[in-house]
Amino acid sequence: MADIHVEEFYKDVAIALVQLYGAFPRRVNLFVEDIAGPDEPDEFGLHSKRHMACFGALLWLEEEGLLRYVDTIRQEALDQAVLTRNAFVRLSAPAPSALTREFGQAHQRVDEGLPPSVQEDLSTYIHLVRTALKDGHSSRISRIIQATFFADQSH
Structure with a gap:
């Protein structure tokens, strides 16, 4: 059995890819809350570990060449995200x-x-x-x- 954070990573990746595929070739905002669920930042404005893990998974997808985006919206979303050619073809x-x-x-x-x-x-x-x-x-x-x-x- 995999570590729970790895299973959550795969689920976050799957949800993000399905959302982007469904919108392809349009660029869309990819919100962490739509993938990982609602999150309430703490009294210091910091997001939960779960929220940050999902945000990290989205950034990782870009680093690995599976999606592109224009900018981040704080740590809450990717602005104007779209699948890369390789991800769409695969x-x-x-x-x-x-x-x-x-x-x-x-x-x-x-x-x-x-x-x-x-x-x-x-x-x-x-x-x-x-x-x-x-x-x-x-x-x-x-x-x-x-x-x-x-x-x-x-x-």
Whole structure:
């Protein structure tokens, strides 16, 4: 079992990527509270560790070339964020069939009667990320984000 902060990192990354993919190619403000939940700064104006971890995950996505943004809005949001070409292409790509079977088992019977173009859309990495988020299992979210961005990129 991974450390809880690592599982939260994967979930934050998944939510941010889904939000940006849904808005692509528009630039949008990416708010930490929309990803990690509400946060009340303490009496000194400092955010919680959870809030700062999510903000750090967003900054990390930019450092790793998965998103771009114009500026930060304090420590609360990224201003005018958008996926990079590489992130968009990777999320839009079909996942390997073994991964699609692993993450799509619950939905497999429904998918069988669909046209090939719809089945192709349902086999993309972004669809698998959305499915994992809907299911809410942190280990599945972690595995699909790892498979999407950290596995062998030669597929």
